[in-house]
Each structure stands twice: as structure tokens, then as C-alpha cells.
Amino acid sequence: MLAFIIRRILQSCMVLLTVALLAFTMFRFVGDPVAQIVSLDTPAEEVRKVRESLGLDDPVIVQMGRYLYKAVQLDFGISYQFRQPVIELLAERAPATLELALISSLLSLAIGIPMGVYTALRRDSVFARVFQSISLVGVSLPTFLIGILLIYLFAVTLGWLPSFGRGQVVTVSGRWSTGLLTASGLKALILPSITLGLYQMTLIMRLVRAEMLEVLRSDHIKFARARGLTTRAIHFRHALKSTLVPVITIAGLQLGSIIAFAVITETVFQWPGMGALFLKAVQNVDIPIMAAYLMIISALFVTINMVVDLLYAFVDPRLRATIKG
Amino acid sequence: MTIPSPSTGPSSSGDSLWSRIMAHDLTYLFFRSPLTVVAAILSVAIILAALLAPWLASMDPFDPAQVFLADANIPPVWQDGGDPRFVLGTDDQGRDLYSAILYGMRVSLVIGLSGVALAATIGITLGLVAGYLGGRVDAVIMRVADVQLTFPAILIALLVNGVVQALSKGTSRETWAFGVLILSIGLSFWVQYARTIRGSTLIEKNKDYIHAARLVGQPTPLILLRHLLPNVIGPVLVILTINLGLAIITEATLSFLGVGLPPTQPSLGTLISIGNKYLFSGDWWIVTFPGLTLAIFVLSINLIGDWLRDALNPRLQ
Numbered sequence: 001m002l003a004f005i006i007r008r009i010l011q012s013c014m015v016l017l018t019v020a021l022l023a024f025t026m027f028r029f030v031g032d033p034v035a036q037i038v039s040l041d042t043p044a045e046e047v048r049k050v051r052e053s054l055g056l057d058d059p060v061i062v063q064m065g066r067y068l069y070k071a072v073q074l075d076f077g078i079s080y081q082f083r084q085p086v087i088e089l090l091a092e093r094a095p096a097t098l099e100l101a102l103i104s105s106l107l108s109l110a111i112g113i114p115m116g117v118y119t120a121l122r123r124d125s126v127f128a129r130v131f132q133s134i135s136l137v138g139v140s141l142p143t144f145l146i147g148i149l150l151i152y153l154f155a156v157t158l159g160w161l162p163s164f165g166r167g168q169v170v171t172v173s174g175r176w177s178t179g180l181l182t183a184s185g186l187k188a189l190i191l192p193s194i195t196l197g198l199y200q201m202t203l204i205m206r207l208v209r210a211e212m213l214e215v216l217r218s219d220h221i222k223f224a225r226a227r228g229l230t231t232r233a234i235h236f237r238h239a240l241k242s243t244l245v246p247v248i249t250i251a252g253l254q255l256g257s258i259i260a261f262a263v264i265t266e267t268v269f270q271w272p273g274m275g276a277l278f279l280k281a282v283q284n285v286d287i288p289i290m291a292a293y294l295m296i297i298s299a300l301f302v303t304i305n306m307v308v309d310l311l312y313a314f315v316d317p318r319l320r321a322t323i324k325g
Numbered sequence: 326m327t328i329p330s331p332s333t334g335p336s337s338s339g340d341s342l343w344s345r346i347m348a349h350d351l352t353y354l355f356f357r358s359p360l361t362v363v364a365a366i367l368s369v370a371i372i373l374a375a376l377l378a379p380w381l382a383s384m385d386p387f388d389p390a391q392v393f394l395a396d397a398n399i400p401p402v403w404q405d406g407g408d409p410r411f412v413l414g415t416d417d418q419g420r421d422l423y424s425a426i427l428y429g430m431r432v433s434l435v436i437g438l439s440g441v442a443l444a445a446t447i448g449i450t451l452g453l454v455a456g457y458l459g460g461r462v463d464a465v466i467m468r469v470a471d472v473q474l475t476f477p478a479i480l481i482a483l484l485v486n487g488v489v490q491a492l493s494k495g496t497s498r499e500t501w502a503f504g505v506l507i508l509s510i511g512l513s514f515w516v517q518y519a520r521t522i523r524g525s526t527l528i529e530k531n532k533d534y535i536h537a538a539r540l541v542g543q544p545t546p547l548i549l550l551r552h553l554l555p556n557v558i559g560p561v562l563v564i565l566t567i568n569l570g571l572a573i574i575t576e577a578t579l580s581f582l583g584v585g586l587p588p589t590q591p592s593l594g595t596l597i598s599i600g601n602k603y604l605f606s607g608d609w610w611i612v613t614f615p616g617l618t619l620a621i622f623v624l625s626i627n628l629i630g631d632w633l634r635d636a637l638n639p640r641l642q
Contacts, residue, residue, distance in 0.1 A: 026488060137624060139627065282483050294484065
């Protein structure tokens with residue numbers, strides 16, 4: 001077991017290192033680090049001094065080491081367009097993205113699971129069919145189109161909800177700006193979180209349905225029936241419980257991609273988050289931000305993946321056996 | 326594991342080809358599913374409309390000489406202020422929306438198909454090599470695939486886009502936007518092909534016919550292409566179909582986000598992006614019609630892909 005944990009952690013570190021090398025390559029060779037400091041009319045002598053002070057004349061391997069060393073301390077350099085440290089820019093916008101991602105995943109679980117259970121239990125009912133078709137449409141419609149549709153319906157036509165921004169935010173404990181505590185902040189969250197969560201919701205619904213159908217055929221459910229338990233107890237206490245383990249896993253794994261997909265939603269709703277910052281960086285070729293975002297997102301992905309894998313090993317006895325053997 | 330695909334079958338048997346297609350299991354299953362038939366008809370209609378755009382469209386939206394700013398933002402013909410020349414209205418530059426959709430669909434389709442083709446080529450090649458050679462080559466390729474799989478495709482496409490943009494500083498977007506989109510899609514979707522092909526290759530490579538080919542002394546590339554490839558390519562068909570929908574969505578999304586095609590070469594995504602700017606002033610048609618076309622096309626492709634996956638799955642029959 002210990003060997004498995006160590007191997008898994010080493011593997012994750014290798015992945016992170018690869019991504020960091022990629023980020024360094026981008027930072028050093030695609031963008032020009034000098035350009036972020038000097039202006040067009042800086043004398044050549046000055047430019048040379050800047051190059052030297054940045055250590056750009058050192059061997060590449062030394063520069064790489066320095067970049068990694070700084071990155072571990074969350075120093076990702078200075079943004080070309082904002083002339084501010086990248087980490088400050090990201091930290092400022094992280095709460096908006098994280099809140100949006102969290103609410104979207106909760107929403108997708110809260111709606112997706114009941115819908116999945118329903119479609120599995122009443123497979124031939126009209127509603128089940130409607131849900132199934134909706135889920136296919138949800139998978140086929142691009143996120144930005146769903147966002148536009150919601151804005152047109154609820155913001156432009158009906159005027160019920162705001163179409164952009166976070167509403168009123170309050171700062172909690174000095175750093176974290178939250179929109180969860182004000183009415184306008186909550187209102188502003190509704191449309192973006194539905195847009196972002198819809199794809200997830202359809203995914204979870206289909207997964208719950210498939211798992212539930214599988215579980216209902218299994219022996220322990222047959223046995224529960226034989227014991228004369230009520231249908232309700234069989235469905236919800238036994239079947240649903242064994243369905244939820246893989247569902248929670250997938251939901252956890254998807255949290256990373258929700259944060260990445262937020263790029264689109266944040267653009268449609270002009271949500272002041274990390275995704276919108278990243279997109280602006282791509283449009284304006286702001287390499288330091290792109291490199292930093294790449295590393296932060298991958299660190300997030302890798303951590304989530306690793307935790308899920310390790311948890312699985314603890315939870316699932318079959319897996320534990322193969323690891324030992 | 327070969328899937329006899331009727332359309333590419335030998336044509337030497339001229340008259341019996343049609344009857345062979347009609348007698349095929351897949352054809353039988355196809356006509357048993359009305360939804361799939363509708364989806365197929367819609368897809369074919371949209372593809373045909375895109376191919377025949379120069380003949381169906383009333384104007385060439387790419388030709389500045391035919392576009393007049395004075396015609397900008399005209400509503401569809403059935404609304405007040407509509408103009409019979411522009412059935413679905415015009416966009417902010419005075420382009421006929423109906424023509425722009427036809428041409429835009431064409432652009433989306435070309436980029437989607439080329440992107441998927443590139444992804445499949447990269448993925449199939451790497452999968453074959455990794456599975457057949459094994460060892461260190463295999464480990465490196467599959468490790469890269471693992472790393473990439475943790476990132477959503479759209480993120481990789483955005484990164485590729487940003488890097489190319491940085492490298493081609495000073496040149497105009499028109500010259501490289503097309504290629505970059507195809508490259509982004511190709512680089513973001515290859516992993517699935519590689520994994521599938523590698524899996525089947527691992528099974529096939531130990532079979533007698535491969536051993537025989539090796540004993541006769543055939544060179545490895547020939548074994549891979551002539552003997553292995555035809556026997557592992559089957560499952561790729563489903564991935565291709567589903568990926569085409571994804572690729573078209575990715576292109577539209579990138580263009581919508583402003584890192585895809587410029588407004589002078591509008592794809593469906595670009596048109597939707599333009600329309601989004603005019604949504605608040607009540608010009609609903611610019612975003613609605615391209616959006617509807619995109620949604621119907623992707624939905625149809627996904628329906629066909631879903632059906633194909635079930636139809637080719639022997640366990641479900």
C-alpha cells in the first residue's frame with residue numbers, strides 16, 4: 001500500500017514537472033521576457049543590462065531551475081499587459097472562478113442525481129424519455145450557445161436576472177471577495193452556474209442512470225428483494241448507495257474541467273474570474289499569465305486525480321488486493 | 326474485428342453492391358431507428374447545402390464588392406423593415422445572413438473534418454507504433470497521452486492558439502487562423518485514437534498472420550500499414566463520428582472567444598459571436614439562425630454517433 005502511494009505521488013510529480021517544463025519553454029522562448037520591462041525607445045545598453053539582470057544570458061538549464069524555483073514560491077513573473085505580478089492578478093480573480101465552479105458542481109449534482117434515479121426507475125415513462133432527450137441536447141449544444149440563450153431569455157426578454165458581472169461582492173477576511181452573501185451577488189450567480197453546470201448535469205444524469213440500472217440487476221438487490229424489504233428501501237437505501245461511489249468520483253474528477261470550462265462561461269457573462277483573464281492573455285499574447293494558468297490548472301488536476309485514486313484504493317477492497325499482489 | 330463498410334467495399338461486384346448494402350445488418354438497424362434516419366437526412370442536407378453554397382447563396386459574403394454597409398442589421402423578411410433580398414436578415418456588415426450561414430457552415434465543416442483527420446492520423450500512428458513496438462517507446466507515448474488527457478480539449482486548443490499567435494507576431498490573422506484551428510483541434514483530440522488503436526494492436530500483434538508477415542521478412546512499416554491497420558481500424562469509426570461534432574463545437578467556441586477565425590472569414594462561431602454583440606439591441610436574428618444551424622448539425626451528428634456505437638456493439642444485439 002505504501003509503495004502504491006509513493007509511486008502514485010511520484011507519478012503526479014513527474015506530470016507536474018513535464019507541465020512546468022512546457023510552461024518554461026513557453027515563458028522563455030515564445031514570449032520575450034525583456035519586452036515586459038523595456039519600452040520601444042529604451043537604449044540598447046539598457047536592454048543589455050536588463051537581459052543580464054534577468055539572467056537571460058545564463059545557461060538554459062540554470063534559467064529553468066530558477067524558473068521552477070520561483071514557480072514553487074508562486075512567483076510567475078510580471079504580466080505583459082497589466083505590468084503587475086501574475087500571481088496577484090490570479091489571486092484577485094480566483095474567488096470568482098472558484099465560487100462559480102463550486103455552485104455549478106453542486107447544482108449539477110443536486111439536479112443530475114434525482115433525474116438519473118428517476119429515469120432509471122421509471123424507464124418507460126414520458127418524463128424519463130423527455131429527460132433523456134434533454135440530456136442529448138445538453139451534450140450537443142455548445143456552452144456559449146446555452147449561455148447566450150439564457151441571457152436572451154432571462155436577461156433581455158424577461159429582465160429577471162442580470163446578464164453580466166458578479167453583482168455586489170463583499171470581502172471576507174481581507175482577501176476573499178464573495179458574491180454569496182448579497183442578494184444581487186446570488187442573483188448574478190444563477191445564469192452562469194446553470195450554463196457551466198448543464199453539461200456536467202447531463203453527464204451525471206446519464207451516469208447515475210447507467211449505474212442504477214446495473215446495480216438493480218445485481219445479486220445484492222435480488223437478495224434484498226428476497227428478504228422482503230420495501231421497494232423504497234431497496235431503491236434508495238441499497239441501490240442508490242452503491243451507485244453514488246462512482247458518481248461522486250466522476251463529479252470530483254470533473255471539478256477540474258469545470259474550472260477550465262469556466263473560460264467560456266466567464267467570457268459570455270463577463271465574469272471577472274481566472275478564465276476570463278486567461279482568455280485575455282491568449283488574445284494579447286501575455287505569455288507569463290498563460291504559463292502560470294497552465295501550471296496552476298494542472299496542479300489542480302493532478303492533485304484531484306491523485307486524491308481520487310488514493311481514496312479509491314482505500315475504499316475499494318478489490319483494488320487494495322491487486323495493489324498488494 | 327473488421328467492420329465491413331459498405332461505401333468503401335470493392336466496386337468490382339458492380340450490380341450486387343446495392344443489394345449487399347441493403348442486406349447488411351447495419352442498414353437493417355439503421356432503418357429500424359427513425360430518429361437516426363431523420364438525423365442522417367438532416368446531416369446530409371446540411372453538408373450538401375455547405376458544399377453547394379456558391380450556387381445556393383444569393384451573394385458571396387467573402388467578396389467585399391457585394392457587401393454594402395447600408396444593408397446592415399436588416400431583420401428577416403417576415404418582420405417589419407425586412408428586405409426580400411435578405412430572407413433571414415443581414416449582419417452588422419450588411420452580409421446576407423442566409424448566404425453567410427451557408428459559407429460559414431462550409432468553413433466550420435472543412436475545419437472540423439481536417440481537424441478530426443489530423444487528430445486521427447496522429448493518434449492512429451502513435452497508437453500503432455506504441456502498441457506494436459512496446460517498451461520504452463510505448464511508455465513515453467502513453468505517458469504523454471495520460472498527461473494530455475487530464476486537460477480539457479478546449480484548454481489545449483487555446484494554448485496552441487496563444488503560442489502560434491506569439492510566434493507569428495506581425496503577420497495578419499487571416500493568413501494563419503485556418504491552419505491554427507485545424508492544428509489546435511488535431512492536437513487536442515488525438516489521445517482517444519491512440520489509446521483505442523494501441524489496445525487493439527496489443528491483441529492483434531500476437532496473432533499468427535502478423536507472425537507470418539514478420540517471418541516472411543516484411544519491413545515493419547509495411548506490416549503496420551498493410552496488415553495491422555485494417556484489423557484495428559474498426560472501433561475508430563465511432564470515435565470519428567462523435568469527434569466531428571466535438572471538433573465543430575470546438576472551432577465554433579474558439580471563434581466565439583475571438584481566437585478563431587476573423588470576422589472577414591466568418592464560420593458559424595464567428596457569426597454567433599457577432600450576433601451576441603447585437604443581442605441587447607434586439608437584433609435577435611444574427612445570433613439565432615447560425616446558432617440553430619450549429620445546434621441542429623451537431624445534434625444530428627451526435628445522434629448518428631450514438632446509434633453507431635450501439636449498432637456496432639455486439640453485446641447489445
